[in-house]
Amino acid sequence: MKTSVSSILIWLIVALLGASAIGGIALHRGESVNALWFVAAALCVYALAYRFYAAWIAAIVLTTDSTRATPAERLNNGRDYIPTHRWIVFGHHFAAIAGPGPLVGPTLAAQFGYLPGTLWILFGAVLGGCVQDMLILFFSMRRDGKSLGQMARDELGAIGGVAALVATFLIMIILIAVLGLVVVNAMKHSPWATSTVAATIPIAMLVGLYMHKLRPGQVLEGSALGVILLLLAVAGGCWLDGQAGLRELFDHPGLPLAFAVIGYGFAAAILPVWLLLAPRDYLSTFIKLGTVIVLSLSIVWLRPDIRMPALTQFIDGSGPIFGGALFPFVFITIACGAISGFHSLIASGTTPKLLSNERDIRMIGYGGMALESLVAIMAMIAATVLDPGVYFAINSPAGIVGKTAAEAVATISAWGFPVTVEQMNLLAQQMGEATLFARTGGAPSLAVGMASIFGSAFGQGMLALWYHFAIMFEAIFILTTLDAGTRVGRFMLQDMLGNLWPAMGRTSWYPSVLLSSGIVVAAWGYFLYIGVIDPNGGVNILWPLFGISNQILAAIALCVATGILVKSGKLKYAWITALPLVWLVIITTTASWQKLASSDPRIGFLAAANSLSGKLAAGALPPDKAAVAPQLIFNQQLDAVLVLFFVALLWLIVGDMLRVCYRHLRGKPVPPLSEVPHYPTRLEESWQRD
Amino acid sequence: MAKRLNNVLRALWRVIRELSGDDGYERYLAHHAAAHPGTRPLEREAWFARQQQQKWAGVKRCC
Secondary structure, three states: OOOOHHHHHHHHHHHHHHHHHHHHHHHOOOOOEEHHHHHHHHHHHHHHHHHHHHHHHHHHHOOOOOOEOOHHHHOOOOOOOOOEOHHHHHHHHHHHHOOOHHHHHHHHHHHHOHHHHHHHHHHHHHHHHHHHHHHHHHHHHOOOOOOHHHHHHHHOOHHHHHHHHHHHHHHHHHHHHHHHHHHHHHHOOOHHHHHHHHHHHHHHHHHHHHHHHHOOOOHHHHHHHHHHHHHHHHHHHHHHHOOOOOHHHHOOOHHHHHHHHHHHHHHHHHOOOOOOHHHHHHHHHHHHHHHHHHHHHHHHHHOOEEOOOOOOHHHHOOOOOOOOOHHHHHHHHOOOOOOOOOHHHHHOOOHHHOEOOHHHHHHHHHHHHHHHHHHHHHHHHHHHOOOHHHHHHHHOOHHHHOOOHHHHHHHHHHOOOOOOHHHHHHHHHHHOOOOOOOOOOOHHHHHHHHHHHHHHHHOHHHHHHHHHHHHHHHHHHHHHHHHHHHHHHHHHHHHHHHHHOHHHHOOOOHHHHHHHHHHHHHHHHHHHHHHHHOOOOOHHHHHHHHHHHHHHHHHHHHHHHHHHHHHOOOHHHOHHHHHHHHHHHHHHHHHHHHHHHOOOOOOOHHHHHHHHHHHHHHOOOOHHHHHHHHHHHHHHHHHHHHHHHHHHHHHHHHHHHHHHHHHHHOOOOOOOOOOOOOOEOOOOHHHHOO | OHHHHHHHHHHHHHHHHHHHOOOHHHHHHHHHHHHOOOOOOOOHHHHHHHHHHHHOOOOOOOO
């Protein structure tokens, strides 16, 4: 590329603007800082990283070759290998990677203040997450679209392959449980939210019937019908909430709702995909993209002030939402949005089979993740435009701040975040909810933040509608992830069981479908159940566990990438994946160690189990808590074992990667590179690039 | 001016159709005609069922 004076000047201005925006939000103290600075900082950081770092990686480290035929071109079968225009691939890839993770993580991490989470989202993404996504996409593309597990097995050895498989399965279980918990907490004692979320099921089925039977393949017609029905369901929930007699049918505590979600998950896993999963996914993708675009435009248009301080006193680990100090827990809490191991499964799944030109990996791999990171910044803004007192009142579990409203506001105000019972009652009334105290899980506070942003943009009169729209928006794609995750978990389990008993491996054999779906649902259902009966809300246990497992999957992906770089003779560039890998190993090992060994019962699983059994033995627990205490104690011990297992898995694969690299550098035999040889492309350049 | 706007809107509509998979059957027919001339392509309904089944056999959605 030619460098001209004007382009140097433009990039200099972007760099200066970015540096002053970051400096502004980092050093700002006292009065509130404007949300626009966050957006400016983010856009400048992504632009610079994309223009220079990503371009350098593509050209110098990976040496992408646009004359080389991609697997989509060579293996074009019109089904999964299809050469596709890069903007279309970008859309598919982004819709696949952006789920509820980047919305919930930043909301929870805002308890440390706005600064730590924001910086980690920005720099974690451009130096870690985007690099991971782009490299795995590239390596998978050069291997005909092989999955991460296959690449780990081929490039590192059997240990790497098994580790990737086991980690993927476990992360899926914990992910589904924690997302299920988020939905349950959003529906608890809210007839409006519950009825709206329940209505999404028959609506999805109707759309499924429409697309499958009535007008086969008419995706846009069916989706438009579904989106209209979903909006009507949000309004219908309001009507239902006002009908005495009807509203009681949808007014439930957590436990029955959790069982309903578990039953739904099982049904969704065994029903044909066209009936529930596929149509729900069309709806959730449209709603998701639409809402994210409207939220971003509203933030830019309204330029709201951030009320949360840059740092709170909770960086010492005493935070009410989850226990644990800034280091390492901010890096665990925000996985999606900064670096998410799960992306490596998408980047080595459908996407590499669609690329029509090698050059496109920068835009799709690196750019796709940068856009997800921007979504996480928007979630951080939505959480921090709330009054900090309100934010803590919504997100703190009753077990920490006290059961009654008066106790809760007294505790939170004593922390230096003033809030009153009247203020919370008025807010709950505006949002059409009975109460907003202790609505843990992140979804209600994100919905309040989004409703207040949308309310300022489109009129305050509709706050309650916006709130329940936001709840529906979160619930619909959480349930999509839940359906899809249960299904993938079922396939993985069938694959594993098939090694022991071949009949189990047949994915369409009904007894095997029922049994394996049942096992997967029971596994996440257990964690969901425990989360619901836990008086501290469960999210404080499950979310860190999810963060650790997702980061460990990222570490496995980076091990595969580092191993391939070293084996391809690019040792001097291996730092691009080795540095994020070292950082992930440090934070996950530290976090796991603290979750295991900390003597603070709010952080350490074993300390919590011991403290609870001590209280139980001394008879210091009220009867309702004593009844569930044995289950909670067992769960804490199980979580300790799980964390130990995760970290052992991590060190095993890091050790295996180092062994392979060492042997390669000493000239000893290692598994050969499995890259497919070069074939020249025959695709017409004019057809490709318009 | 009006013609240009018309072209832009048409292009946008094509992108939306391709992104959502709305034009999938047309693409399938075109591919089928080119790759397997002389054989009968699947009917719309059978094609859609096969395509959905295949789409959801792997990791398609993330956290």
